[in-house]
Amino acid sequence: MMSRTSYASDLDSKAGIDHRPGTNSAGPTPSAKVCFSSVSKSISTKGAKQLRFRTWLSRNLPQPLKAALGRAILGKRPVGSIDFGDFARSSPINRHFGYHRGTPIDRFYIESFLTSHANDIRGRVLEVGEATYSRRFGSGITQQDVLHVDEQPEATILGDISRDGVLPVAAFDCIILTQTLHLIFDMRAAVAQLERALKPGGVALVTVPGVSSVDAGEWGGGWCWSLTAHSARLLFRESFDDQGLTVEAFGNVYTATCFLQGLALEEVDRDMLKHCDKHYPVTVTIRARKARAKPPPN
Numbered sequence: 001m002m003s004r005t006s007y008a009s010d011l012d013s014k015a016g017i018d019h020r021p022g023t024n025s026a027g028p029t030p031s032a033k034v035c036f037s038s039v040s041k042s043i044s045t046k047g048a049k050q051l052r053f054r055t056w057l058s059r060n061l062p063q064p065l066k067a068a069l070g071r072a073i074l075g076k077r078p079v080g081s082i083d084f085g086d087f088a089r090s091s092p093i094n095r096h097f098g099y100h101r102g103t104p105i106d107r108f109y110i111e112s113f114l115t116s117h118a119n120d121i122r123g124r125v126l127e128v129g130e131a132t133y134s135r136r137f138g139s140g141i142t143q144q145d146v147l148h149v150d151e152q153p154e155a156t157i158l159g160d161i162s163r164d165g166v167l168p169v170a171a172f173d174c175i176i177l178t179q180t181l182h183l184i185f186d187m188r189a190a191v192a193q194l195e196r197a198l199k200p201g202g203v204a205l206v207t208v209p210g211v212s213s214v215d216a217g218e219w220g221g222g223w224c225w226s227l228t229a230h231s232a233r234l235l236f237r238e239s240f241d242d243q244g245l246t247v248e249a250f251g252n253v254y255t256a257t258c259f260l261q262g263l264a265l266e267e268v269d270r271d272m273l274k275h276c277d278k279h280y281p282v283t284v285t286i287r288a289r290k291a292r293a294k295p296p297p298n
């Protein structure tokens with residue numbers, strides 16, 4: 001399995017991630033540097049200036065004027081006028097989610113999500129693959145377990161979590177299951193096992209891919225699914241109470257395009273990643289809390 005490149009900056013809080021509709025930016029903020037230029041040499045200075053001007057207009061005009069102008073000018077790209085630049089290719093710039101260039105872009109959302117829920121990562125913690133995120137985001141961990149589907153040095157639990165008896169019952173305060181559920185054909189059974197394995201009040205922190213290429217490496221052969229926020233919610237509702245469930249989707253067309261091309265986080269404009277367009281979910285996150293045991297009747 002490829003190792004993750006860790007990065008600490010910009011992930012202290014996901015407060016900067018913007019879910020509001022209608023705040024889509026057409027390009028980088030005037031103050032943001034155009035990180036994209038090293039990759040897309042064909043975006044000319046003139047093109048970048050136009051992009052910044054469009055962004056400035058879209059941010060500063062009153063809404064009704066913006067809507068009218070947007071219809072007339074901003075959104076209008078005559079057919080045949082698109083500059084495909086370095087994206088005019090039928091194979092990606094990098095086939096491995098950007099690992100060969102730096103940090104995969106989806107890690108921005110995955111690690112923002114874990115930062116936001118760092119308080120959940122305590123007590124007895126199970127993480128899939130390795131304990132990297134537990135070490136980085138957890139505190140007050142009393143026992144660390146690592147799950148792997150087959151032999152792996154760090155693993156304390158081996159097996160397919162969609163099967164009965166692989167995970168202990170009511171054992172964990174927190175389960176970190178990042179980028180794994182989509183590899184399991186029977187996701188319903190896996191989510192039911194997650195719920196069973198949590199202590200009452202325990203929390204599962206789960207991420208799954210939405211818009212994504214299929215892994216060209218170790219996990220590609222077993223890749224079964226991509227999810228939307230809607231399907232993730234329906235899936236987790238089968239095993240968890242609605243009140244304990246928070247499902248969110250992160251990404252936009254810029255993120256999706258750069259991610260599909262295998263660009264790395266280090267070379268894209270992070271401000272542009274923060275806008276969330278529900279029609280382009282790159283990463284879906286799920287926080288699922290198991291209901292606390294009801295007090296016995298008097």
Ligand SMILES: C[S@@+](CC[C@H](N)C(=O)[O-])C[C@H]1O[C@@H](n2cnc3c(N)ncnc32)[C@H](O)[C@@H]1O
Binds near residue numbers: 149161178184219
């Ligand atoms: C792509 S890695 C992701 C894990 C890693 N922590 C991350 O965030 O990148 C896939 C992990 O899924 C686990 N896995 C795949 N199928 C599984 C299954 N049926 N049951 C349990 N774990 C499984 C593998 O053992 C592996 O650790």
